[in-house]
Amino acid sequence: MEKYLNELSPEQADELFRQAINSVSCVRAVYDVDALLFSFVLAIEAKRQTVISFGEGEGCELILTENREGRKLTLNKQDYFLGKSAFSSLVRPDERTHLAALLGVHAASLFDRRQFTHLEEARLNGVASTWGAIVEEGPKLPNYKNLPLFTSLTFSFDPYFPGISGNRSGAEAVLKELKIDLTAALENLTEGQKNSLFYRLVLTAQKHNPNFSNLDLFGKRVFVKDVDLLELAFASMYVLDVSGSGYLYQLVEDGSFAEVITSVFREEMAKGFKIEEITERSDAIVVKTNLRSPLLVRQILAQAGKVKMDKTVAVSLEGVTYTSRAFVNSPSEGLIKI
Numbered sequence: 001m002e003k004y005l006n007e008l009s010p011e012q013a014d015e016l017f018r019q020a021i022n023s024v025s026c027v028r029a030v031y032d033v034d035a036l037l038f039s040f041v042l043a044i045e046a047k048r049q050t051v052i053s054f055g056e057g058e059g060c061e062l063i064l065t066e067n068r069e070g071r072k073l074t075l076n077k078q079d080y081f082l083g084k085s086a087f088s089s090l091v092r093p094d095e096r097t098h099l100a101a102l103l104g105v106h107a108a109s110l111f112d113r114r115q116f117t118h119l120e121e122a123r124l125n126g127v128a129s130t131w132g133a134i135v136e137e138g139p140k141l142p143n144y145k146n147l148p149l150f151t152s153l154t155f156s157f158d159p160y161f162p163g164i165s166g167n168r169s170g171a172e173a174v175l176k177e178l179k180i181d182l183t184a185a186l187e188n189l190t191e192g193q194k195n196s197l198f199y200r201l202v203l204t205a206q207k208h209n210p211n212f213s214n215l216d217l218f219g220k221r222v223f224v225k226d227v228d229l230l231e232l233a234f235a236s237m238y239v240l241d242v243s244g245s246g247y248l249y250q251l252v253e254d255g256s257f258a259e260v261i262t263s264v265f266r267e268e269m270a271k272g273f274k275i276e277e278i279t280e281r282s283d284a285i286v287v288k289t290n291l292r293s294p295l296l297v298r299q300i301l302a303q304a305g306k307v308k309m310d311k312t313v314a315v316s317l318e319g320v321t322y323t324s325r326a327f328v329n330s331p332s333e334g335l336i337k338i
Contacts, residue, residue: 007083010092010122017042017090020075026051026060031325033107033236035064036245037100038087040252045097054329068309071108084108085117098127099224099255100248106222106229107236110158111295113302116220124222131224138221139198143228144186150175152186153201155269157234159217160300161204166273166291174200209303227258235265237295241324244333268292275300277316284312284338286321292335294324314338 008016025048029039042062043050053060063074064087071082073090082090088104091097105120116124127133138144140159141152153164153171163170172182178196180189189197198217205212222229239247239261247264251257273291278301280286285307287297294313301307314323322335330336 007085007117008080008090008119010119010126013090013119014092016073016075016080017092020062020073020090021046023076024048024050024062026053026062028053028055028060028063030064030066031245032111033233033240033248034086034088034104034111035066036240036248037104037107037252038091039064040249041088041091041097041100044252054325083117084112084114085119089117089119089123091123093123093127093131095131096255097252098131098133099227099258100252102127102133102222102224102229103232103236103251103258106233110230110233110299113158121220124220127224128222134221134223136221136223137218139186139201139217140219140221140230141186142231142234145223145228146226147185148183149180149186149189150182154272155231155234155266157296158299158303159201159205159212160208160303161201162207164201164204165300166269166275168270168272174204205303208300209305212303227262231265232258232262234296234299235261237299238265238268238293241293241295241326242335244325278306284314284321284323284327286314286316288316290317291315292317292322294322294335295326312338 020042024046027039027050029035029052031054039052043052061076065072070084071087073080073082086105086108088101091101093101105123109116124135128135142155144152150168150171154166154168156165164174175182180193202212202214202217236248247261251261274289276288278287289297291297294315297315298307298313307313312323312327314321321338323338324335325333328336
């Protein structure tokens with residue numbers, strides 16, 4: 001029998017996490033940013049040595065599962081249905097864990113392409129009031145507070161702007177056309193400039209997703225000091241695909257490691273990327289691209305309704321097809337030939 005068929009309250013989430021800390025020595029996890037961050041936080045906070053498994057995990061006291069209906073946590077053979085809420089929303093953020101917990105929440109909502117749940121909102125607001133995070137409504141452009149506008153546009157995956165995302169010259173051309181300084185920050189633009197830019201971005205996004213509207217361009221944005229959780233979520237997907245989970249574990253150990261993850265991501269994205277041929281095979285959707293991240297490619301495809309949650313996404317890089325452990329069972333991490 002499942003408990004908490006309705007959404008958990010923060011108090012119920014706190015109690016469930018406390019129970020897990022006190023009783024778990026093995027976690028069977030899902031290989032995604034949210035589940036890994038939750039598992040790493042739990043392992044570090046637990047009162048005993050904790051093993052994290054991605055196989056059958058027989059004998060694990062804690063099992064994480066997710067499907068189209070949402071996420072479920074099985075603790076000591078008792079099921080707790082979390083709905084759409086991230087596993088990381090169970091973590092009561094403190095001085096050490098708040099960045100990892102909020103990153104997990106962001107990554108889950110991004111992967112699901114949904115708004116934050118009530119529990120996730122409560123966690124965001126708690127961090128804002130206690131640890132000084134900035135929570136505001138704003139455009140879903142990566143790190144618009146700290147990056148030049150052309151860079152924010154170039155690094156945008158969701159929304160995806162054809163001819164602008166991954167294309168610095170395309171981003172610069174749009175700004176020049178609108179008579180906006182290339183190095184300007186979004187917050188320094190006049191209202192007229194912002195409205196012109198947003199209108200242009202909506203029209204461009206509609207070339208990829210005809211149902212895209214002005215409402216899809218905006219959402220709740222969270223900044224922890226100089227870290228934009230949206231940009232860090234994209235960066236975490238990238239490093240998980242190409243390097244494995246070690247980066248995420250180090251971020252849980254030390255929140256300042258977010259700078260390393262973001263630097264790796266920016267260096268790679270600055271090279272530019274493009275989406276070319278899309279081929280649907282029986283075992284995967286294969287995309288010819290120079291973007292070395294199946295998870296980020298999936299994020300682009302999902303906006304146009306071209307991929308289902310449980311479908312493997314692969315990238316064809318110079319004629320060789322790769323996916324990642326996020327999509328297939330594998331003993332190794334990093335890009336996997338298929």
